[in-house]
Amino acid sequence: MSYSPWKDAEVRHPDLDIERCDIAPARGVWVRSENMILIDENLDRTWRRATLAHELAHVDLGHVSAVEGFFARRIEREADMLAARRLLGSVDAIADAVAAHPGDTAAVADxxxxxxxxxxxxxxxxxxxDRAAIEARASRSGG
Structure with a gap:
């Protein structure tokens, strides 16, 4: 089953408010003091899903937004990685998509x-x- 950040938020963070509004150029932001996640209303569905997963990662990792420079980049990478693992937890699913669309990263992501x-x-x-398993599956399928 695919990870749903909306269901995750509902189950694990029922008091967290999630609002869509115009915050461009930011995609999303966790407003810790308000227990709220803002998601840019101009994002398509796929980016809204990824952005919510990223912001939930900040919540779960206990990040604070008052950092700058190296530490800001580090916490963004940490949230990116946790969100990516949640959204793409199944190596088999990634391998199947790579095998189905060899050389077409956009189609795999889609x-x-x-x-x-x-x-x-x-x-x-x-x-x-895991990377080797994906490459092996792609090779067997002719990719």
Whole structure:
């Protein structure tokens, strides 16, 4: 079953308010003091899903937004990685999508219902054993 950040928020964070509004150029923000996540209303469904997963990762990791520079980049990477693992937890699903669309990263991401950036982040930090399994499956399918 695919990860739903909306269901996750409902179950694990029932007091968390999630609002859509115009916050561009930001995609989303966790307003810790208000126990609220804001998601840019201009995002498509796939990006809304990925953004909510990312912001929930900030909540779960206990990040604070008052950091800058190196530490801000570090907490963003941490939230990116947790969100990518949640959205793309199944190595088999990734392997199936890669086998079905060899060489077409956009089609793989589309099949997996994530933005390309999320797919790339997940694969970039994937355990070498998992990456090898995906490559082996793609090779067997002729990709």
């Amino acid at each position: 099949q997996l219902d994530v933005p390309v950036e999320v797919l790339l982040r997940r694969v970039e930090k994937m355990h070498p054993r």
